[in-house]
Every structure is written in C-alpha cells, then in structure tokens.
Amino acid sequence: MTGLSGLRVLAVMVKEFKQLTRDRITYAMMLAIPIVQLTLFGYAINTEPRHLPTAVLMQEDSRYARSITAALKNSLYFDFVAQARSPADLDRLIRNGEAQFAVTVPGDFSRRVARGDKAQILVEADATDPSATGGAVAALAALPDQALAHDLAGALAPRMGTAPFEVVVHRRYNPEAITAYNIVPGLLGIILSLTLVMMTALSVTRETERGTMETLLSTPLEPLEVMIGKLAPYVMVGLVQTAIILVMARVLFHVPMGGGWLGLSLGIALFITGSLALGFLISTVARSQLAAMQMSFFYILPSILLSGFMFPFRGMPAWAQWIGEVIPVTHFLRVVRGSLLKSQGLGDQWRELLALTAFVLVVTALAMARYRRTLD
Known part of the structure; x- marks a missing residue:
C-alpha cells in the first residue's frame, strides 16, 4: 500500500472540477442560489410594509x-x-x-x-x-x-x-390577529408545490435514468396521453393532501371556513394541474434526478419568499412584487385566503383564477413542445 500522494489527489480534484463544469445545471444552481437568496433577503423582504x-x-x-x-x-x-x-x-x-x-x-x-x-x-x-x-x-x-x-x-x-x-x-377577517389564520391556509400552496412539482419531476426523470422511458417512447402513445397517464395518480395525491390540510386547519387551528367554496375548488384544480405540468416540464429538461430536484428548488424558493406566504407581499419593493405576480403560488394563496377568511366569490377572485388558468395553459404547452422534441 503506497502513501498519500499529493499529485494523485490533485488529479482527482481536477477531474472533479471538470465533471462539475460539465453539469451545467448544477454549476448554475451553485452560483445562482446564493445570489438569489442574498438579493431577496437583502432587498425584497420587509416585515413592516408602508404605503x-x-x-x-x-x-x-x-x-x-x-x-x-x-x-x-x-x-x-x-x-x-x-x-x-x-x-x-x-x-x-x-x-x-x-x-x-x-x-x-x-x-x-x-x-x-x-x-x-x-x-x-x-x-x-x-x-x-x-x-x-x-x-x-x-x-x-x-x-x-x-x-x-x-x-x-x-x-x-x-x-x-x-x-x-x-x-x-x-x-x-382576523380580529384577534391570529397568525395561524394566515399561515395555515398559505401552507396549502407551499406543500402542494413542494410535493407535486418535485415528485413529478423526479418520477419522470427516474424513468429516463433507468431506461424505461425509451420503452415508453417506442409505443404509439401520443405525448398528451403519456402526460395525462403519468400525472393522473398525482392529481389524487394532491386532492388527498388538500383534504388533509383543510381538515387539520379547521380541527387543530380553528381556521374559519368561509363560503367561497366554488372559487376555492376551481383554484385547487387549476393549481394542482399547473404544478404537475410544471414538474413534467422540468423532467423534460433535467438529465438526472439531482438536476430535477435542483430545478424544482429554484422554483420553490421564490414561491416561499415572494408570494406573500412568509412575508407581507405589499412590503416588498415594486420590482419584487412584479416577480411575485408571475409566480402562480401568489395567486393561489389569494384564492385560498380569500375563500376561507373573506368568503370571496368568483366575482372577487376572477383575476387570480384567470392568472392560474394562464399558468396551466402556458406550462402545459411548453411541456408538450419539449416532450415532442424528446420524441424526435
């Protein structure tokens, strides 16, 4: 057994750095995540909003x-x-x-x-x-x-x-200023994003890594049929999660349940569909499960910080609010809180529901376009 060699260690280090630069997604995430976090926490987060x-x-x-x-x-x-x-x-x-x-x-x-x-x-x-x-x-x-x-x-x-x-x-809507009335309904959007986007992205990417996707691609299935078949089970998962969260919110935290159930139901359906389509889109871009997880996290981090879930939305500067308006979680949280706490109807929520509908259509179209290119 030979002793420790600095040259051999250096060779392994050089090899690892080269491997790191080849994985462009991982390399980009390592640089982008700290920049995004510092920017958001330093400039966008304000716990005492004015104006x-x-x-x-x-x-x-x-x-x-x-x-x-x-x-x-x-x-x-x-x-x-x-x-x-x-x-x-x-x-x-x-x-x-x-x-x-x-x-x-x-x-x-x-x-x-x-x-x-x-x-x-x-x-x-x-x-x-x-x-x-x-x-x-x-x-x-x-x-x-x-x-x-x-x-x-x-x-x-x-x-x-x-x-x-x-x-x-x-x-x-919250005369006793109970924080749980705001946080617990908001958790519905964050939990659905964490589970549905990441689970879908990892599931499809796992098949690509194992080679089973090649078998699926050799079948006469249409891209939309593959997408619907793979995402349908996760729709049920999302609905079960939603039911559990709402029941626990009422039983454990006594969150008011207003009368805006129609808008809430429509918002949940759109958000679950859009989240799954986004996970499918990520899976068509990522080459590995690690890359899929990193890309999912890069979507979830701004969703937590800029949607109004953790910090007051109106306390953020204008540029951060513009970014927040693009994030679907922002509109979903408004639907959930508006339905449960304010008893809002469709007339009050049509802007948020329209934004969620646009999110579903755009992400689904992009996922289909990417999947067709994969078939080619």
Missing part, C-alpha cells in the same frame, strides 16, 4: 376631514387609492383586496369635534395577514393628538389630556 393602499369614505367634506387624510398620508403607512361612494362600495374594495385599509369620516365629525362631543373616525383593516397591518395600526395611536393640531387653536383647542377625536380600529 399600504387605503380607501376613504368622506361623508362630509370639511377642513377637519381633509386634515385627517393628510395626516394619515404623511405617516407613510397609508396611500389613498380610492374614494368610496357608499359603505357598500368601501366594503367591496377591502373585501376583494384592492384596499388594505378603509377609512370612514362620518357626516357629523366636524360638529362633534367643535363641541368636544366624542368625535370618532372608523378605520377598517384587512387583518388576514396581521404582520402586514401591525405597524400601520400602531401608528394610528398618535393620529388624534397630531392630525388637528393646526386646526384647533384658541377656544377650539382641546382640554389638557383629552384628544379631539377617537380612532376606532376594526380588524376585519
């Missing part, structure tokens, strides 16, 4: 009312994006997600302020994600002492220790 979309219902047009909205905007937490015409219009804006906050200034606000008669304004918050609204709600505590400081002078100045008005905060 949240806010709708206002002005039941009186007065100097005091305008001072209230100006003070809210100056806090940097609120951006007014719509002015409602009625309470029903205001409710629609916050229910369908166009507004994170809804401010109502009552018609007798100025009269009550002038009389010192317990004036109030109502601020409703979409609290489905408590972390997205916590900072803004906390900032409302300083509003009564600051908003009308320049308007109430002399005889109108409030007595020492009393505020000219009160802010009544109503946390809608």
Whole structure:
C-alpha cells in the first residue's frame, strides 16, 4: 500500500472540477442560489410594509376631514387609492383586496369635534395577514393628538389630556390577529408545490435514468396521453393532501371556513394541474434526478419568499412584487385566503383564477413542445 500522494489527489480534484463544469445545471444552481437568496433577503423582504393602499369614505367634506387624510398620508403607512361612494362600495374594495385599509369620516365629525362631543373616525383593516397591518395600526395611536393640531387653536383647542377625536380600529377577517389564520391556509400552496412539482419531476426523470422511458417512447402513445397517464395518480395525491390540510386547519387551528367554496375548488384544480405540468416540464429538461430536484428548488424558493406566504407581499419593493405576480403560488394563496377568511366569490377572485388558468395553459404547452422534441 503506497502513501498519500499529493499529485494523485490533485488529479482527482481536477477531474472533479471538470465533471462539475460539465453539469451545467448544477454549476448554475451553485452560483445562482446564493445570489438569489442574498438579493431577496437583502432587498425584497420587509416585515413592516408602508404605503399600504387605503380607501376613504368622506361623508362630509370639511377642513377637519381633509386634515385627517393628510395626516394619515404623511405617516407613510397609508396611500389613498380610492374614494368610496357608499359603505357598500368601501366594503367591496377591502373585501376583494384592492384596499388594505378603509377609512370612514362620518357626516357629523366636524360638529362633534367643535363641541368636544366624542368625535370618532372608523378605520377598517384587512387583518388576514396581521404582520402586514401591525405597524400601520400602531401608528394610528398618535393620529388624534397630531392630525388637528393646526386646526384647533384658541377656544377650539382641546382640554389638557383629552384628544379631539377617537380612532376606532376594526380588524376585519382576523380580529384577534391570529397568525395561524394566515399561515395555515398559505401552507396549502407551499406543500402542494413542494410535493407535486418535485415528485413529478423526479418520477419522470427516474424513468429516463433507468431506461424505461425509451420503452415508453417506442409505443404509439401520443405525448398528451403519456402526460395525462403519468400525472393522473398525482392529481389524487394532491386532492388527498388538500383534504388533509383543510381538515387539520379547521380541527387543530380553528381556521374559519368561509363560503367561497366554488372559487376555492376551481383554484385547487387549476393549481394542482399547473404544478404537475410544471414538474413534467422540468423532467423534460433535467438529465438526472439531482438536476430535477435542483430545478424544482429554484422554483420553490421564490414561491416561499415572494408570494406573500412568509412575508407581507405589499412590503416588498415594486420590482419584487412584479416577480411575485408571475409566480402562480401568489395567486393561489389569494384564492385560498380569500375563500376561507373573506368568503370571496368568483366575482372577487376572477383575476387570480384567470392568472392560474394562464399558468396551466402556458406550462402545459411548453411541456408538450419539449416532450415532442424528446420524441424526435
């Protein structure tokens, strides 16, 4: 037995580096993943979002009312994006997600302020994600002492220790700010992505590695027939997972189950189909199970960080939100949370369902095109 040779070790090292550079997917993942993680965590993640979309219902047009909205905007937490015409219009804006906050200034606000008669304004918050609204709600505590400081002078100045008005905060859909109400429904999208995309990609790639795919390719089966036959069992797996998660969410975490079951069912069907098609697409590109797993992870990582599952979506910069809008998990989470917590109907969810439909069509077409080239 000879001793340790530095030259032989060096030869093995050179061989390994050459092998690494030949596997372009692994090489690219090793470089891309740390860059993506640093970029996302350094620039895109923000646990205290500002400039949240806010709708206002002005039941009186007065100097005091305008001072209230100006003070809210100056806090940097609120951006007014719509002015409602009625309470029903205001409710629609916050229910369908166009507004994170809804401010109502009552018609007798100025009269009550002038009389010192317990004036109030109502601020409703979409609290489905408590972390997205916590900072803004906390900032409302300083509003009564600051908003009308320049308007109430002399005889109108409030007595020492009393505020000219009160802010009544109503946390809608999650009044107790229970984090599980937001996280547990979101887990449905993450778990389905983790299992269905990766399982499908690994399953098909495994057949390629073992040579059984060649036998399948020699049959007169059409590409779509192969795809449907291989993915159908995983559809059942996805449905079973969905049922387990929803039952556990209700039994263990007492997550509210709203009435938007039609939109939820359609969203689940589209997301499962699209996730399986994406896994099939990955399998047509990857040459090994390791490469398939790496490519699946490269899809799942942004899905966790940029979809609004782990961090507030509106806390991210604009460029990160644009990327998040392309990720199908983002739209699926909105469907799930909207159905369970807000009882949204199809009229409230049509944008998200349309995005999921586009995801299914595009990924399926790409998978079919790649599979046909493999046949050739």
